[in-house]
Amino acid sequence: MKLDPSWVSGFVDGEGTFYVGINKNETMKIGFQVLPEFRVVQHQRDIKVLYALKEFFGVGVVRINHDTRYELRIRSLEHLNTKVIPHFNKFPLMTQKKFDFIKFTEIIDLMNQNKHLEVDGIKEIILIATKMNRQEKFKTLDNVKNLDLDQEQDRVHT
Amino acid sequence: MKLDPSWVSGFVDGEGTFYVGINKNETMKIGFQVLPEFRVVQHQRDIKVLYALKEFFGVGVVRINHDTRYELRIRSLEHLNTKVIPHFNKFPLMTQKKFDFIKFTEIIDLMNQNKHLEVDGIKEIILIATKMNRQEKFKTLDNVKNLDLDQEQDRVHT
Numbered sequence: 445m446k447l448d449p450s451w452v453s454g455f456v457d458g459e460g461t462f463y464v465g466i467n468k469n470e471t472m473k474i475g476f477q478v479l480p481e482f483r484v485v486q487h488q489r490d491i492k493v494l495y496a497l498k499e500f501f502g503v504g505v506v507r508i509n510h511d512t513r514y515e516l517r518i519r520s521l522e523h524l525n526t527k528v529i530p531h532f533n534k535f536p537l538m539t540q541k542k543f544d545f546i547k548f549t550e551i552i553d554l555m556n557q558n559k560h561l562e563v564d565g566i567k568e569i570i571l572i573a574t575k576m577n578r579q580e581k582f583k584t585l586d587n588v589k590n591l592d593l594d595q596e597q598d599r600v601h602t
Numbered sequence: 603m604k605l606d607p608s609w610v611s612g613f614v615d616g617e618g619t620f621y622v623g624i625n626k627n628e629t630m631k632i633g634f635q636v637l638p639e640f641r642v643v644q645h646q647r648d649i650k651v652l653y654a655l656k657e658f659f660g661v662g663v664v665r666i667n668h669d670t671r672y673e674l675r676i677r678s679l680e681h682l683n684t685k686v687i688p689h690f691n692k693f694p695l696m697t698q699k700k701f702d703f704i705k706f707t708e709i710i711d712l713m714n715q716n717k718h719l720e721v722d723g724i725k726e727i728i729l730i731a732t733k734m735n736r737q738e739k740f741k742t743l744d745n746v747k748n749l750d751l752d753q754e755q756d757r758v759h760t
Contacts, residue, residue: 445696447696448608448612448693449608450606450607450608450609450612451608451609451611451612451615451693451696452612453609453612454606454608454609454610454611454612454613454614454615454616455612455613455615455616455696456612457609457612457613457616457651458612458613458615458616458617459616486697489698490697490698493615493696493697496696535606535609538603538605538609538613538651538654539644539648539651540647540648
């Protein structure tokens with residue numbers, strides 16, 4: 445199944461998610477890990493479309509999401525930089541999801557500069573991430589409740 | 603907002619519905635009314651995309667669906683024949699929704715021949731319709747429970 449690039453953008457406008465997880469990770473110097481992820485979830489009846497999207501982008505993993513749902517997931521910073529972001533810059537999203545994509549791109553740009561390994565940078569990333577995918581906002585805020593976003597004196601030098 | 607035709611098919615693969623309602627209607631000779639409908643439902647934040655789709659097809663009505671959701675709806679047999687069906691024949695759907703589209707087209711073809719005004723024709727239409735959009739199947743079957751689909755002796759001559 446060969447996909448037209450504009451079809452891919454239309455389908456992702458409906459079915460795709462640009463998500464940035466901020467998770468506590470004590471093994472990281474900064475205490476938090478930034479996990480950007482592009483994913484498309486489908487019922488198993490359309491798993492072929494997920495494999496076609498994987499072939500289209502040339503990267504990613506098709507795996508179970510939950511129950512009878514599967515996902516194509518792309519997490520690698522390199523693949524997001526070289527495959528995902530260039531595609532949606534060339535074949536733009538038309539729904540409000542484009543604003544999630546813009547914020548996603550801003551975070552990837554900060555990660556490209558290794559800002560996610562510094563306290564100021566991770567604060568900036570968190571502030572952008574909390575404005576994305578409103579339904580998951582509170583999960584992200586809950587994960588970072590120990591990192592005071594306003595108190596500069598809490599800054600940790602890495 | 604100008605939409606690319608392949609974007610439209612991708613978006614509809616995710617967000618569109620091809621639906622055929624079979625409703626009791628005592629004012630119709632046959633007792634049932636066949637209501638084919640193409641629709642796309644979006645949260646009000648993306649109402650602009652619905653208007654862009656309306657402009658793209660050149661037909662349809664944008665109206666409230668429920669709560670904060672709006673829909674573009676195309677019901678006219680002429681518009682389905684001249685705008686909707688030709689588009690998806692030229693720019694094909696890629697998900698299993700294409701099988702709904704094929705059945706939708708079969709029903710429209712039968713309606714073009716006025717088969718929905720005859721008992722045999724409406725039985726054929728109902729049998730096709732019950733294989734579409736599985737989640738709405740039982741609603742359709744419930745609406746036609748007085749029309750015995752297997753007992754030929756029940757045939758009503760119109």
